[in-house]
Amino acid sequence: MRFEDIDWEKAQKLFRQDKNLLFLELKSVLNRYPYAKEILYLLAAGVSISAVLVAPGMARVLTPLVKEWSGYEKRYLRRTLKRLKKQKLVEVVEKGDEQIVRITKNGMVRALRYKLEEMKVKKPKRWDGRWRVAVFDIPEKKRRLRDVFRNKIKELELYPLQESVYICPYPCFDEIEFLRQIYGVGIHVRYMVVEKIEDDEDLKNYFGV
Numbered sequence: 461m462r463f464e465d466i467d468w469e470k471a472q473k474l475f476r477q478d479k480n481l482l483f484l485e486l487k488s489v490l491n492r493y494p495y496a497k498e499i500l501y502l503l504a505a506g507v508s509i510s511a512v513l514v515a516p517g518m519a520r521v522l523t524p525l526v527k528e529w530s531g532y533e534k535r536y537l538r539r540t541l542k543r544l545k546k547q548k549l550v551e552v553v554e555k556g557d558e559q560i561v562r563i564t565k566n567g568m569v570r571a572l573r574y575k576l577e578e579m580k581v582k583k584p585k586r587w588d589g590r591w592r593v594a595v596f597d598i599p600e601k602k603r604r605l606r607d608v609f610r611n612k613i614k615e616l617e618l619y620p621l622q623e624s625v626y627i628c629p630y631p632c633f634d635e636i637e638f639l640r641q642i643y644g645v646g647i648h649v650r651y652m653v654v655e656k657i658e659d660d661e662d663l664k665n666y667f668g669v
Contacts, residue, residue, distance in 0.1 A: 474638055475505035475571065491533040494540050496549075500571040502529070503550060503563035509541075510558055572642055581616050581632045587669040591657050592628045594618060594636050596649040605643050612639055619666055627657075629669050 503509075509529055529537065541561060544550045549567035552559050563571070594613060598606035610624075616635055618626035633651055640646040657663065 472504060472506045474575070474641060475501050492531050494532040494537045496540055496544060497571070497574045499537075499540055499544065500549065500563060500567055500574070503561065504568055504571045508555075509561045575638070576612070576642075579616070579635055579638065581618075581628060581630050581635055583630055587629050589655075590629075591654040591660070591663075592630065592632050593621070593652040593654055594626045594628075594632075594649060595652065596624050596645065598624075598645050598648045602645065602648075605645055609639055609643050609645055609649070619663065621663075627663065629663075629667050 507529070541550065544567065545552070545561075547566075548564060549570055550561050551564050553562050596606070596609065598609065613626050613636070614620070616628075616632065618628045618632070621627045636649065636651050640649050
């Protein structure tokens, strides 16, 4: 899937939850090895990092470190940033009197792909008795996007109630919203929370609720 027209503002919002989760994890550790995916997630969420650019790349990192970066081992953070820059997933840009590392469009695409691959609907300990329904009517001229969208919600384990109606007992608005945004089909997809569905015993058995 190609993300040719990324809405940067909307994409940034999609990664803010990841930023908060990473921050909580990093608060409990020091000098942890930084993974490329984590760095891209933080940059995608709008967390900036200062840099000094010395040809042919970043020679040293990169102070001051804001709180989201402080749990990482600086030497490895520098190496990972240099590698991401070489891959053109991040870039160094001027911001006032300083230089900062910023995610590129290619980097945002990579981050979105990472998120798609790991995305799952979380199952709470107890079902609240309500059904979540995704209904879509994506036009024929967007058939490829329609097929990709349908396949992805199947991967999220939503059940096909009808051809373009999928159901799940667990909250999944964030996941559906993510798919709506990156595939650009927001106006063609509706998310509903339903108190009761007639003859739903088969559905309850299917989901084990």
